[in-house]
Amino acid sequence: MRAALDLFTAQGYDNTTVAEIAERAGLNKSTFFRHFRDKREVLFAAQDVLRQLFADGIAAAPAAATPLEAVAGALAAAAAVFPPGQRDLAPQRRAVIAAHPELQEREALKRAGFAAAMTAALQARGVPDPAASLAAELGVLAFRRANACWADPANQESFDELARQSLQELQAASITLS
């Protein structure tokens, strides 16, 4: 991931080949392709992990947890993908995606997948629709807002803390809507 982002940033996403990424990461090409379908997937591999963490976090919440408490569990589980040592990669990743419409499309679909995974996990806990869908969208919005803060070099808080704050802010905002 770091090798790919360094190259994308230095010479452009379009000009970077899989061979260059593999070489910089100290992998041969076949090892690269065992982990990633193509260079685009290097940017989105964490998304598949996240989807599973969201689902597992919701499933692991106590039986008495409200839908939003279960979503808080999903966001806490997601923090595993945001170690402090990789925080400097976040703004680079955002910049590459922002510059390429086809990467934005992939990002949008991955986010839709987050909501679908959270919705299914909430339904499996017995949360009816549309409450499950709504809690999931709220969770994805909290995740996106925490993610934006995480990518801001001026921000020093852990992802876990950012996600917690973000969900609380959304909960407070929800009572001002009608």
Place this chain on the structure above:
Amino acid sequence: MRAALDLFTAQGYDNTTVAEIAERAGLNKSTFFRHFRDKREVLFAAQDVLRQLFADGIAAAPAAATPLEAVAGALAAAAAVFPPGQRDLAPQRRAVIAAHPELQEREALKRAGFAAAMTAALQARGVPDPAASLAAELGVLAFRRANACWADPANQESFDELARQSLQELQAASITLS
């Protein structure tokens, strides 16, 4: 749109050319390209109109309207894109998109654009973030749910009515989340 969907359904999206769509619609190719960048855009042209209708609907809400009342105005404005005479196209369109990952990506990005347009329009009314983002996501979720009912041949209600019901259901569900 009908010409394109008929061809996509009959012979497959991948096997259909712009020339065939134009011929069936009684257009020459240059007229086609004045309206659509490529065959993919035939499926998504309404999305750009919708984005504007959402923004205009929110802007046109009375000054005293709550964020969700303004969102209801956005959904009511969107009904213009869902005339009863074109209802039979909706399941065809969904089937084509469901069968093509690259069309799903485009669809996901367009939906992200809906939320962004609604958020900006709400902020322009003085709704602070994250309330504006949250109301917008709720609006997009209501829109998607109404859209799914609209594409169900068993459903007979107008889009306007479906959107109104969907938003009310989400509002009722929101108080069950925590």
